Amino acid sequence: MSTRGDEKAGRTRVRPIVAVAVALPLLLALVVAGIGITLRLSGADAGPAPDAPPVTGPIDVGPATDPSASSAACAGLLRLLPAALPSDGGSLEPRPVSPAVDGARAWAAAPEPVVLRCGVPRPAELGPSSPLVLVNGVNWLPLPDAAGTAEAAGTRSSTYAVVDRGVYLTLSAPAEAGSGPLQAVSDAVAASLPPQPVRVR
Numbered sequence: 001m002s003t004r005g006d007e008k009a010g011r012t013r014v015r016p017i018v019a020v021a022v023a024l025p026l027l028l029a030l031v032v033a034g035i036g037i038t039l040r041l042s043g044a045d046a047g048p049a050p051d052a053p054p055v056t057g058p059i060d061v062g063p064a065t066d067p068s069a070s071s072a073a074c075a076g077l078l079r080l081l082p083a084a085l086p087s088d089g090g091s092l093e094p095r096p097v098s099p100a101v102d103g104a105r106a107w108a109a110a111p112e113p114v115v116l117r118c119g120v121p122r123p124a125e126l127g128p129s130s131p132l133v134l135v136n137g138v139n140w141l142p143l144p145d146a147a148g149t150a151e152a153a154g155t156r157s158s159t160y161a162v163v164d165r166g167v168y169l170t171l172s173a174p175a176e177a178g179s180g181p182l183q184a185v186s187d188a189v190a191a192s193l194p195p196q197p198v199r200v201r
Helices: 003-042 072-080 180-192
Strands: 104-107 114-120 133-135 138-143 158-162 168-173
Touching: 072 114, 072 180, 133 180, 138 180, 168 180
Parallel strands: none
Antiparallel strands: 104 114, 114 168, 133 138, 138 158, 158 168
């Protein structure tokens, strides 16, 4: 009988399976450790990058879209605007608008700039049931997200339009700036432009 020979053959078949079962977890552990070391060396696990500082260079806000941008009303408002705007993160310093555009001002903020346009067309969204926001005596209409600058393409900002003065104006600002820009511009509007009834149509 060949019982011993069969037992030896059985043991020989079992040993490679056991060897693979032991080696596979070790190989997997080595692969995971190698990936971890590679990521550490490349800086991929260093955590999120710190917030980028605001861009302070010239900004192109596009051409004036309404003749009232060069009006005396807009010129008077721009003279009363503070050089820097308050925000939740501190003062927002002015940014040069280049090419220069009547009725436009900009301030450096992150992740996108604050942009004021005085002398814009009447907002198409303004109607009898439009929800208005009263800030320091000035009625603002929330508008769809549209800062109107090439730099702001693909970003999100809050845009509001003043609708109770002799000229329309818009202010776009990132949420991170808080309500400071809207309040400061409202003060300048209230001091320079007399209120008028909201013309819904």
